[in-house]
Amino acid sequence: MRPTIGLDGAALRANVRAFAALGAPVAAVVKNDGYNWGAGKIVREIDALVESYVVADEDEFWALRVSTRKPVRLLGDVAPGRIAALLAHGAVPNVSTRAGIDAARGAVVRVGIIDAAGWSGIAARDAGEFARACAAAGVAVELWSHITSAERCAQIEAAFDVSVAAFRAAGVRVVSTDLASTGWSTRSRARDRLRVGAGLFGARLGSAVQTSCALRVIAPAVRWFAADSVSWCGYGNVAVPKYRGVQVLRCGYGDGLPKMLAGADDILSVGMQYTARLADAPSEAHTLIGLTTDLDALATRAGMTPHEIVVGLAQR
Numbered sequence: 610m611r612p613t614i615g616l617d618g619a620a621l622r623a624n625v626r627a628f629a630a631l632g633a634p635v636a637a638v639v640k641n642d643g644y645n646w647g648a649g650k651i652v653r654e655i656d657a658l659v660e661s662y663v664v665a666d667e668d669e670f671w672a673l674r675v676s677t678r679k680p681v682r683l684l685g686d687v688a689p690g691r692i693a694a695l696l697a698h699g700a701v702p703n704v705s706t707r708a709g710i711d712a713a714r715g716a717v718v719r720v721g722i723i724d725a726a727g728w729s730g731i732a733a734r735d736a737g738e739f740a741r742a743c744a745a746a747g748v749a750v751e752l753w754s755h756i757t758s759a760e761r762c763a764q765i766e767a768a769f770d771v772s773v774a775a776f777r778a779a780g781v782r783v784v785s786t787d788l789a790s791t792g793w794s795t796r797s798r799a800r801d802r803l804r805v806g807a808g809l810f811g812a813r814l815g816s817a818v819q820t821s822c823a824l825r826v827i828a829p830a831v832r833w834f835a836a837d838s839v840s841w842c843g844y845g846n847v848a849v850p851k852y853r854g855v856q857v858l859r860c861g862y863g864d865g866l867p868k869m870l871a872g873a874d875d876i877l878s879v880g881m882q883y884t885a886r887l888a889d890a891p892s893e894a895h896t897l898i899g900l901t902t903d904l905d906a907l908a909t910r911a912g913m914t915p916h917e918i919v920v921g922l923a924q925r
């Protein structure tokens with residue numbers, strides 16, 4: 610007996626549409642093999658609705674290339690010698706070195722602006738010089754940054770805009786700009802596309818986009834009992850109130866259910882395979898995570914981030 614853990618394709622699609630309703634196309638971020646759920650599986654559900662995909666590196670690009678014909682954008686740099694092959698297969702590679710620019714002669718590449726593209730970007734103060742090298746090589750750019758902090762949000766956006774202006778001033782064709790992930794998806798920050806990862810699964814991360822949970826965790830019930838006096842249940846000293854029913858479910862932290870959910874809502878305890886919850890009547894199964902689950906609230910209760918909940922529930 611095992612819990613049914615999966616993704617609801619209709620909910621994934623509704624979430625893509627909810628982000629697109631802000632007025633910018635959605636680039637689905639499917640790094641880390643689609644947040645552990647399988648990039649190919651996610652592509653099959655949403656390919657018709659997204660503008661493009663975003664992956665971390667070249668390995669992820671080739672793995673995804675067989676699943677979609679849409680453009681795939683890379684976050685990290687690749688060796689300059691690999692750029693031509695990537696371009697030939699519809700990738701938009703990221704470039705942060707002069708050798709990279711030379712290898713991409715005449716093509717469109719991505720250039721990330723630090724500070725929030727720190728692993729593969731250029732500093733805003735170097736934008737002018739880098740832009741002149743792009744102009745000399747006939748390279749057009751998609752400029753991007755990554756808002757990662759509420760405190761420095763305005764600063765990151767301002768440095769980004771200064772860099773965009775520097776590229777234009779150097780005569781470089783700026784094909785597009787993007788800087789918002791799930792939590793920063795607003796109409797004004799949408800620019801030319803949104804890069805949405807956790808939001809596909811229904812996490813809000815502070816944004817006001819009306820998404821819903823696409824994760825499904827349905828646990829079979831293995832037993833039910835009524836507590837006619839105060840009794841103890843599960844691990845540690847979990848008291849069951851008098852005259853309440855207890856349902857034992859086959860789903861636990863071994864399945865990715867956060868152990869720290871014990872004590873939240875109706876959950877009494879979470880073990881490796883079994884979870885006990887208060888339930889006044891027996892049933893065949895219980896939906897632990899479904900369409901109406903608030904993933905952000907769930908993450909808060911579990912002392913985790915929504916990203917950790919999403920990747921942790923994927924079946925390995």
Ligand SMILES: *Cc1c(COP(=O)(O)O)cnc(C)c1O
Nearest residue numbers: 638755790791804805806807808
């Ligand atoms: C992971 C990542 C995203 C997506 O972030 P979510 O919070 O999952 O939407 C967007 N942009 C960059 C640069 C990333 O690394």
